[in-house]
Amino acid sequence: MSQSAWNIALLQMDVKIGEPERNVETVRRMAREAMEGSERPDVLVIPEMWNTGYALDRIHELADPEGRTLRELLSGLAKTYGVHIVGGSIAEKRTGGVYNTIYAFDREGREVADYSKIHLFRLMDEEKYLQSGDKPGTLELDGVPAAMMICYDIRFPELARKLALGGARVLFLPAEWPHPRLHHWRTLQMARAIENQMYVVSCNRVGVSGGTAFFGHSMIVDPWGEIVAEGGEQECIVRGRIDLGLVEDVRGRIPVFEDRRPSLY
Numbered sequence: 001m002s003q004s005a006w007n008i009a010l011l012q013m014d015v016k017i018g019e020p021e022r023n024v025e026t027v028r029r030m031a032r033e034a035m036e037g038s039e040r041p042d043v044l045v046i047p048e049m050w051n052t053g054y055a056l057d058r059i060h061e062l063a064d065p066e067g068r069t070l071r072e073l074l075s076g077l078a079k080t081y082g083v084h085i086v087g088g089s090i091a092e093k094r095t096g097g098v099y100n101t102i103y104a105f106d107r108e109g110r111e112v113a114d115y116s117k118i119h120l121f122r123l124m125d126e127e128k129y130l131q132s133g134d135k136p137g138t139l140e141l142d143g144v145p146a147a148m149m150i151c152y153d154i155r156f157p158e159l160a161r162k163l164a165l166g167g168a169r170v171l172f173l174p175a176e177w178p179h180p181r182l183h184h185w186r187t188l189q190m191a192r193a194i195e196n197q198m199y200v201v202s203c204n205r206v207g208v209s210g211g212t213a214f215f216g217h218s219m220i221v222d223p224w225g226e227i228v229a230e231g232g233e234q235e236c237i238v239r240g241r242i243d244l245g246l247v248e249d250v251r252g253r254i255p256v257f258e259d260r261r262p263s264l265y
């Protein structure tokens with residue numbers, strides 16, 4: 001089955017640094033709230049590192065071993081509500097260290113994909129505490145090819161292009177992106193959406209942690225670069241509907257992929 005449209009709900013939460021249990025309660029509450037009302041979402045998206053925040057100096061003690069507890073939680077929520085979940089990213093402990101990893105689940109609660117952030121953000125010392133993943137993030141939901149990146153990854157156009165050439169029609173982007181780079185955040189998502197003619201669906205956190213203020217502005221950008229939905233700076237659920245047929249329409253009108261000259265650059 002290939003779906004023609006999705007209702008999306010972005011759980012733009014305030015992540016409490018170093019308090020996984022409180023953050024679990026927030027995710028449970030916001031997932032429940034997202035499912036209320038007439039426009040039931042098809043997909044829920046959660047921010048980056050939502051279990052721990054950037055408690056990097058304690059990350060080895062706080063990270064979820066193999067992501068076991070949180071994978072069970074997210075799978076249970078997906079099954080209970082009959083919704084796909086792109087489970088933000090979590091700090092998870094594996095052999096070799098702590099990874100910043102997205103797990104994704106389908107409406108039956110089956111784990112369908114995982115992706116560990118491959119570009120670690122040196123401005124926030126990630127490379128000192130985290131291990132980087134070594135494969136791009138692809139998934140399929142309702143037969144729709146999609147992709148996953150995390151926060152800083154959006155600065156790497158080569159990665160988004162590779163995922164689009166691989167067939168992705170929607171790019172999911174959990175993030176913890178702070179002030180003062182709101183202009184970069186919005187512009188980079190619009191650019192990736194326009195140049196790859198795909199939806200970009202991001203979920204950023206809000207709140208202040210360790211002196212850093214996170215601005216939210218979770219977004220859904222369509223393949224023309226138009227903003228379908230955008231959050232403010234408070235904790236909230238950002239909702240929007242995406243028409244998956246628009247991807248083929250835009251790709252047909254301006255055939256960027258066919259017009260590429262990769263032998264020249």
Ligand SMILES: O=C(O)CCC(=O)C(=O)O
Binds near residue numbers: 152176178
């Ligand atoms: O690239 C940026 O400006 C922010 C990236 C970031 O905060 C992250 O990857 O966690």
